Amino acid sequence: MVIVYRSNTGFTREYAEMLGKAEKLKVCPLAEAQGKVGPGESVFFMGPLMAGHISGVDQAVKQFAVKGVCGVGMSPASQQVLDTLAKANYVPDAPIFYLQGGWAPKKVGWLKRRMVGMATKSMREALRDKGGRRTPEEDKQLDFLLHGGSFVAFENLETIRTWMREQQ
Numbered sequence: 001m002v003i004v005y006r007s008n009t010g011f012t013r014e015y016a017e018m019l020g021k022a023e024k025l026k027v028c029p030l031a032e033a034q035g036k037v038g039p040g041e042s043v044f045f046m047g048p049l050m051a052g053h054i055s056g057v058d059q060a061v062k063q064f065a066v067k068g069v070c071g072v073g074m075s076p077a078s079q080q081v082l083d084t085l086a087k088a089n090y091v092p093d094a095p096i097f098y099l100q101g102g103w104a105p106k107k108v109g110w111l112k113r114r115m116v117g118m119a120t121k122s123m124r125e126a127l128r129d130k131g132g133r134r135t136p137e138e139d140k141q142l143d144f145l146l147h148g149g150s151f152v153a154f155e156n157l158e159t160i161r162t163w164m165r166e167q168q
């Protein structure tokens, strides 16, 4: 299996490289995969979430034999996130995984920053309105939404690594 990924601000790349190192698999950016990854080779595709869609997944499915897919987003992992992801990103005969990456507002253009800003507006306002009654966790969440941060962690890869070992 080869790991093919797309990443705009680096979080998906971090996960792809970590996973490749741990499982001793070749890792290749989608933009460079043509010619390097054979059409018959099994691919695990990883891409950042943009408005619920796994960026690059359609191109990957057209070009390669995609056996598994992983979306990397900014929200915490949950069954609900996974269900929404599976509905919006149908990939034939391949399971879908989710990993929490991060948010890097300074690395994206103003339009994208605004789009995310609009999507998180109600959450930010609710947290702001709590003022001094915010828990330390909520303080962290508000800071993350406003200034960004990373939740990339090796432990998060466990489910995917278990699935990968079952494929051999």
Ligand SMILES: Cc1cc2nc3c(=O)[nH]c(=O)nc-3n(C[C@H](O)[C@H](O)[C@H](O)COP(=O)(O)O)c2cc1C
Pocket: 006, 007, 008, 009, 010, 011, 012, 013, 047, 048, 049, 050, 051, 052, 053, 072, 073, 074, 075, 100, 101, 102, 103, 104, 108, 112, 113, 115, 116
């Ligand atoms: C325009 C835009 C839309 C996004 N939409 C979502 C989304 O629907 N769900 C989510 O969890 N994260 C969303 N994000 C956050 C990114 O998916 C997140 O920052 C991810 O870790 C980026 O990965 P990358 O660094 O590999 O590009 C969005 C970010 C941008 C810029």
